[in-house]
Amino acid sequence: xxxxxxxxxxxxxxxxxxxxxxxxxxxxxxxxxxxxxxxxxxxxxxxxxxxxxxxxxxxxxxxxxxxxxxxxxxxxxxxxxxxxxxxxxxxxxxxxxxxxxxxxxxxxxxxxxxxxxxxxxxxxxxxxxxxxxxxxxxxxxxxxxxxxxxxxxxxxxxxxxxxxxxxxxxxxxxxxxxxxxxxxxxxxxxxxxxxxxxxxxxxxxxxxxxxxxxxxxxxxxxxxxxxxxxxxxxxxxxxxxxxxxxxxxxxxxxxxxxxxxxxxxxxxxxxxxxxxxxxxxxxxxxxxxxxxxxxxxxxxxxxxxxxxxxxxxxxxxxxxxx
Numbered sequence: 264x265x266x267x268x269x270x271x272x273x274x275x276x277x278x279x280x281x282x283x284x285x286x287x288x289x290x291x292x293x294x295x296x297x298x299x300x301x302x303x304x305x306x307x308x309x310x311x312x313x314x315x316x317x318x319x320x321x322x323x324x325x326x327x328x329x330x331x332x333x334x335x336x337x338x339x340x341x342x343x344x345x346x347x348x349x350x351x352x353x354x355x356x357x358x359x360x361x362x363x364x365x366x367x368x369x370x371x372x373x374x375x376x377x378x379x380x381x382x383x384x385x386x387x388x389x390x391x392x393x394x395x396x397x398x399x400x401x402x403x404x405x406x407x408x409x410x411x412x413x414x415x416x417x418x419x420x421x422x423x424x425x426x427x428x429x430x431x432x433x434x435x436x437x438x439x440x441x442x443x444x445x446x447x448x449x450x451x452x453x454x455x456x457x458x459x460x461x462x463x464x465x466x467x468x469x470x471x472x473x474x475x476x477x478x479x480x481x482x483x484x485x486x487x488x489x490x491x492x493x494x495x496x497x498x499x500x501x502x503x504x505x506x507x508x509x510x511x512x513x514x515x516x517x518x519x520x521x522x523x524x525x526x527x528x529x530x531x532x533x534x535x536x537x538x539x540x541x542x543x544x545x546x547x548x549x550x551x552x553x554x555x556x557x558x559x560x561x562x563x564x565x566x567x568x569x570x571x572x573x574x575x576x577x578x579x580x581x582x583x584x585x
Contacts, residue, residue, distance in 0.1 A: 264535055264537075265534060265535060266485075266535075266537065266540075267534070267540050267541045267542050268541070268542050270534065270559065270561075273534075273541055273542060273559075274545065274549075275549075276542055276545045276546055276549060277546070277549040277550065278478060278481065278518070278546045280516070280518045280519055280522070280550065281480075281509075281513045281516070281519075282513065282519045282522075283510070283513050283514060286513075286514060286519055287523075289414065289415075289514060290462060290514075293420060293424060294424070294427060294462065296327065297325075297326060297327060297328075297424050297427070297428060300324050300327065300328030301324060301328075302323055302324055302428065302431050302432055302435065303322075303323060303324040303328070303330075304321070304322070304323050304432055304435055304436075305321070305322040306319045306320070306321055306335075306436075307319065307320040307321075308320075309361070311360060311361050311362060313336075313362060313365070314339075315338065315339060316336050316337065316338060316339060316361075316365070316368045317336070317337050317338075317339050317341075317438075318334065318335070318336050318361045319334070319335040319336075319436075320332070320334065321333040321334065321375065321432065321436075323428060323429065323431075323432035324428065325421070325424060325425035325428045325429070326380075326420070326421040326422075326424035326425055326428070327396070327424075329380075329394045329421075330391070331377065331378060331380060331391050331425050331428070331429070332358060332378040332389075332390040332391045333375050333376055333377045333378055333429060333432065334358055334374075334375070334376040335373070335374070335375050335433075335436050336361055336364060336365070336367075336368045336373070336374050336376075337368055337372075337373035337374070337438050337439075338368055338371060338373075341373075341438045343438075343440075344438065344439055344440030344441075344443070345371075345372055345373040345438055345439055345440060345443070346372050346373070346440060346443035346444070346445060346467070346580070346583075346584045347372065347373040347374065347375060347433045347434075347436070347439045347440070347443065347444055347445065348367045348372055348373070348374045348375075348445045348446075348447050348470075348580075349374070349375045349377065349426075349429050349430055349433050349444065349445065349446050350364065350367075350374055350376045350377065350446075350447050350448060350452065351377055351379070351426055351429075351446070351447070351448035351451070351452035351453075351455035351456055351459075352376070352377070352378070352379050352382070352387070352448065352451065352452050353448070353449050353450040353451050353452050353475075354382070354385075354406075354450055354451035354475065354490050355382055355383075355384065355385030355386055356379065356382060356383060356385060356386050356387040356389070357378050357379060357382055357383020357384075357387050357388050357389020357390060357391070358376050358377070358378040358383070358387065358388075358389060358390060358391075359387035359388055363387060364376045366573060366577075367580075370577050370580065370581075371585075372445075372580065372584075373433075373436070373438060373439050375429060375432065375433040375436065377425065377426060377429040378390055378391040379391070379422060379425075379451070380392065380393040380394075380421060380422060380425060381393030381406060381418070382406065393418070393421065395409075395410070395416070395418075395421065400412065400416070402497065403493040403494075403496050403497045404493075405489070405490055405493045406418045406419075406490075406493075407490050407491070407493035407494055407497075408493055408494060408497040408508075411494075411497065411508050411511050411512070412504060412507050412508070412511065413511065414510070414511040414514040414515075417511050417514070417515065419458075419476070419515045420514075420515075422455060423455065423458045423459070423462065423515070426446075426455045426458065426459045427459055427462050427463055430444055430446070430459065430463055430466070442465075442467070443467055443584060444465065444466055444467055445468040445469070445470065445580070445583075446459050446460065446463075446466055446468075446469055446470070447469075447470040447471075447472075447576070448470075448471065448472070448474075449472035449473060449567065450472070450473055450474070450475045450538070450565065451475045451476065451490075452472075453471035453472050453473060453474030453475060454471075454474045454475040454476025454477060454517055455476070456469060456470065456471045456474065457469070457471050457474055457476075457477065457517040457520055457521055457524070457547060457551075458476070458515070458517060458520045459520075460520060460521060460523075460524035460526060460528070460551075460553075461519075461520030461521055461522070461523035461524050462520065462523075464523075464525065466526045467526055467527075467583065468526050468527050468528070468529075468579070468580070468583055469524065469526050469527070469529070469553075470528070470529045470576050470579070471528065471529075471530050471531075472530075472531045472567050472568070472572065473531055473532060473533060473536060473538075473539050473544065473565055473566075473567035474517060474530070474539065474544055474547060475490070475538075475539050476515060476516070476517055477516060477517035477518060477539070477543045477544065477546065477547040478516065478517075478542070478543035478546040479491075479494065479509065479512040479513075479516055480509060481540070481542060481543055481546065482539070482540060482543045483495050483498075485540055485542070486537050486538070486540050488537045488538045489538075490538075491538075494508065494512070517547045518546060518547050518550050521547055521550050521551040521552060522550055522551075522552050523552060524551055524552050524553050525553040526553050527553060527554045527555070527583065528551055528553055528554070528555040528556070529555075529556050529557075529558075529575065529576060529579045530544065530548050530551075530555065530556070530557040530558070531558050531559075531560065531567040531568045531572045531575075532544040532545065532548075532557060532558075532559050532560070532567060533559075533560045533563035533564050533565060533566060533567045533568070534559055534560065534561050534562070534563070535561075535562060535563060536563070536564050536565045536567065537564065537565075538564070538565040541559075544557075545557070556579075558572060558575055560572070
């Protein structure tokens with residue numbers, strides 16, 4: 264079902280951004296605070312029977328030094344520094360097992376897969392708790408409204424901080440060329456990718472598939488699908504807190520990060536996607552500051568092109584690095 268704008272309107276859609284005056288100061292202070300903690304890399308060789316690849320169980324210090332888990336996988340016997348794809352995971356999923364993440368090593372690249380704190384109970388298991396110093400605030404089940412009344416305590420402040428630190432960890436891994444870092448993710452992972460694209464100026468490429476966490480006001484207004492529906496349900500109960508909710512979200516909206524992004528970017532969108540509506544994705548795409556390409560999939564939903572788009576991503580990577 265086509266429920267959003269026609270494609271011609273989507274391609275021109277560039278909504279006004281609601282960027283707080285202290286947006287960059289907030290994020291710069293957050294990143295500076297996290298830099299006070301050593302990256303504290305812990306690496307353990309693991310064997311899951313994947314003989315063609317080297318696999319490491321990784322722990323690094325994320326937000327405020329809190330431990331975050333990840334997988335690092337690369338082709339075996341790599342003598343030169345490889346480009347590394349740092350991957351962020353969709354909503355509700357954790358890092359799973361290494362066998363879930365073999366696309367990039369199979370294509371000749373290294374990859375670091377960051378676990379998402381507090382998630383991993385829905386479709387892939389996770390191993391990283393969310394150690395919030397503020398405790399869990401009253402919120403709708405899920406992560407979207409945890410800490411939503413104060414932007415410095417909002418859940419995604421911790422996640423985006425972890426994601427930037429994951430890049431630092433990846434730059435220090437064996438066999439990786441620290442000058443060839445790529446960030447990638449789908450849905451929530453795509454939204455995290457876009458946030459990091461504006462927070463780390465040394466990224467070489469960005470791949471965001473059907474990104475979530477973008478253009479919150481429109482998303483909540485036009486879809487009742489989860490996870491955006493968590494926000495609407497919270498506002499339905501906390502009627503007097505709506506303005507405060509959307510002020511917090513403005514510090515985490517992909518549209519406010521991508522105006523600072525400079526790396527070449529590849530996006531995907533499904534024009535029947537009711538989870539991440541097409542206008543929210545075109546809204547952030549059209550604000551993206553760097554060189555960019557978007558592939559739309561006319562009759563696809565939140566799969567956003569699936570394996571067809573994976574082939575486009577491999578071609579994109581090969582053009583950049585091979």
